[in-house]
Each structure stands twice: as structure tokens, then as C-alpha cells.
Amino acid sequence: MTVLVTVAIWIAAAFGIIGIPVLSLGLIASLSNGEASLPGIEALADGVSPGSFVIALGLLCVIVPGVIFICIQMRRILLTLVEGDPFVPENAGRLSRIGIAIAAMELIRIATLLVVRALPSLVGDAPPKLSTQLILWISVAALFILSQVFREGTRLRDEEKMTI
Template identity: 40%
Template sequence: MRLPTLENLKGRLPAKGFRPRFALPLLRGPLRTLGPGSVASLLKIALDVAYVLLMLLTAGLLIAFVAAIFIPISNYNVTVTAHDGGLQQPLTQPLLLFGLGALTAWVGGFLLILRNLRLIFRTLTAGDPFRPENVRRLRAIGLTLATVTAGVWVAQGMVAAGLVPGQMDPQGFGELLTPIFSVLVVFVLAEVFREGARLRRESELTI
């Protein structure tokens, strides 16, 4: 039996640039960040799922808030714990309504933020991010985040001062640094998108 020589094998070797049939389609090109099938489209799906879940949670909290108005509350206590012990606080109807209302407003604020984020990522998935409406959406996100931050600060201060004095500390300025920084970043991004939309409009008029 004769072994095949190198000259005989040359005709059987695949040509240069041969790509096997089992190559994955996702590996044919670099991973895109914008457009259909990109990272933005995957994040858009995640935002859609989170938006639906948060909408269901908001609806459940609203139902609980309305039910707490008509259902009498009695003989219930809540325990507020601290480093040096705890405090037994009777669960009255005004206290329950305050807690449910504050929680509903907090979740509803993030629902509005997710709604605007979904619309922004819809334009990213379409490959057209610099639209004037995205500037308004980013500003709405910044205002909502600022309102939620201020509401949490006021609500925690009211609880610490009036409802459970000595058991809860109000928010300090250091705890507000991260939310304030986030609000400023969102407003800066809104200005970046506004400038991008202006440059795009000027280029279209030039063409």
C-alpha cells in the first residue's frame, strides 16, 4: 500500500479562506452595540421584562393602598429595630397608608424611568439614537430620579423625627452623593444627545 505524497494531497486540501459549515453565525463579525441583533436590542428585551414586572408591582401596591383605606386596622404592632434595641409601634391606619403611599410613589417613579429608558433603547435598536425626543426622555429621567431622591430624603426624615424618634437616623449628605451624581450624569447625557441631534440636523440640511 502506497502512502499519499504531498503532491497528491494538494488537491484535497481546502482552499485558502475556507470556512467550515459548522461556524456559528454570531462569530462572523464583531459584536455590535447598536441596531437589530445588537447589545442594545438585548438590553431592550431586559427592560421590557423589568417594565412589565414593575408595572404589576405598582398595580398591586395601588390595590393594597385603596384596600387599606376601607379595611380597619387594629391590634397590630410593628417593631422598629436599631443598634440599641427596638421600639414597638402600633400599626395605625394613617401609618399604613403613609407607608404604602410612599412605597407606591417610589416604585411608580422607577416605573416612569424604565418607560423612558425603553423608548430610548428602542431608538438604539433602530440604530438612530440622536433624536430630539431622546433629549426630552433623558431630562424626564433626571427629573424623576431627582424627585424620587428628594422624596426618600423627606420621608425618611419624617419617619425618623416623628414616627420612630431615636430609632432611625435621617439621611445624611453623604448618602445623597450617589443619587445626586447620577442625576447630574443623566442631565449631562441629555446635553450630549441634544448636541448630537443638532449636528445631525445640520448635516441633513447641508446634504
């Protein structure tokens, strides 16, 4: 399982390394009459609003590091599970941090959409739809509850160790 999390970290990093320059070039093309060229690279962005690229670039810059952070926290939790003792105080904090990271990524996504919608020159004819994903907020709540379960499990385990 640790190997899968490590692979997920590398895949997220690769998407960030490839995606950010590609989306940046697309944004430049959409702002400059639909064309942009660099040595060996040409980009055509006819009919695509700059707002689409701003949204994609902004979200990529937030989501890739967020996913990497979440994968690292999950890897640390899995390491304690492999060691045979998942009920350590650190895991409760890790679960809380994962919940905060997911909530922050969703709030930044919504803020990015609001900024792009507020700038008519970026949006063009079709403004992006403002929506929230209920399943993310349910996941955040579940992670905070699970964090408290781990805190209580740690407390009970420590209490049991002191019992004769």
C-alpha cells in the same frame, strides 16, 4: 434589550401590587396593638414602629411608579437605537425626564424621612437615619450632561444633512 425593559416594568408593577397591600396591613397592625386581621389574613407587627411601615409604604408608592416611568423612557430611547437613529431631539428630553424622576424620588425619600422623624409617636425609640445617596446625585448630573450631548449630537447631525 427592549424585552428586558418591558420585563422590568412588569416586575416593578407586580411589587407595587403586592407590596402596597402588605405594607398597609403591617401599618394597621403596628397602630393597633401589634395585630390586624382581615378575612384569611392575619398580621403581627410586635416591636415594629409604625414609622417603619409609613416609610416603606410611602417609598413604595413613589419608587414603583418612578421605576416604571424610567423604564418606559429607557424603552423609548432603546427603540430609537434599534431603528438606527438615537440622536433624535426626543431622546434628549427623555434623558432629562429620567434625571428629574430620579431627583424627585430621592427628594421625596428624604421628605418622608423628615416627616417620620418629626412625629415622635411614629418613630419609637430608634428614629430613621437621615442620609442622602451621593451616587444618585452624580447620576442625575450625568443624565443632564448626556441630555445636552444628545441635543448637540442632534444639532450636528441636522447641520451635516444640510451640508453639500
